């Protein structure tokens with residue numbers, strides 16, 4: 001009898017973390033590698049946030065906090081929802097966790113019975129299907145082709161709903177495509193959910209603040225107030241506040257759901273670090289101006305990467321509305337041969353070739369549920385990005 005539990009055989013380790021680890025190993029071994037796999041901003045955490053953490057240590061905020069998070073942080077989260085999204089929540093409707101990923105894990109563990117279905121539009125963030133499977137749910141993957149802007153359409157949603165559907169996951173702006181729903185597109189989806197009283201929405205708004213060209217971010221509970229009770233809104237400080245390592249995410253929803261999620265968390269991590277929570281209070285309540293500055297840098301990089309990838313033979317790169325990823329199509333290189341005679345049969349082969357030939361670490365589209373594509377994270381300097389794109393162009397030109 002194997003010692004490792006069967007449930008582990010249903011899931012795989014995060015492929016995006018695997019790519020970053022591989023790139024770091026190759027770099028440590030002396031290879032000239034550019035990592036475009038990481039899902040985190042290259043900017044440092046702003047100083048006032050760091051200062052708040054140091055002050056919290058000195059003030060003795062070093063003890064256990066409530067499972068759901070400190071009252072101060074939950075109040076700051078409520079104020080954020082009011083300020084940014086026009087949504088009213090009370091602190092008992094908020095859960096703070098060790099990153100947005102743990103909020104999702106808590107929600108799935110708290111709600112899914114074996115066989116319950118979770119609708120996941122593809123391309124998706126890699127963790128949604130695996131967390132669903134760990135919680136004994138069934139991921140229902142709905143393809144969202146590039147022709148639909150990588151977005152779920154009302155018809156495709158309607159067709160995916162069954163009596164067993166529990167959740168619809170929406171992620172706007174999206175990891176891995178950067179695609180984001182306009183108010184009209186979101187309303188068309190919430191209209192469908194309104195017709196199915198048993199379906200709840202899990203809205204992952206992690207990239208809310210990283211949008212370009214005056215794009216107006218919207219979240220489902222704001223677009224359709226009648227779905228407020230059936231929507232779990234997820235967000236966090238990891239991306240916009242450059243705090244990936246601090247591990248703070250938060251969720252807002254119905255009191256009973258949050259209570260159930262707290263029960264799960266109380267038997268796992270208890271809560272995230274008291275110091276990180278103090279830092280997150282400063283992030284949410286303090287000066288927000290650096291977000292616009294970071295976005296201006298991200299936008300310049302987005303424009304650079306879209307232009308240069310579109311110049312590469314066999315690749316085509318849509319312009320995303322937000323986040324710091326592009327998701328270029330690589331259908332034009334499939335079937336071609338590398339200089340050493342290997343045939344590129346899939347997007348996985350293509351990213352392996354990019355790594356071997358030019359030291360570029362990107363993530364194959366198959367990991368995100370839609371091929372043949374690959375994901376580039378452009379959270380690197382313009383100089384590095386330009387070098388990386390030149391190498392990708394050269395790699396494509398060398399294919400026969």
Ligand SMILES: Cc1ncc(COP(=O)(O)O)c(C=O)c1O
Pocket residue numbers: 039098099100101102125171174175204206236237238244247248249
């Ligand atoms: C769409 C999406 N949701 C949630 C998360 C989780 O973020 P955290 O680092 O706060 O757990 C990520 C991180 O990559 C993400 O891309």
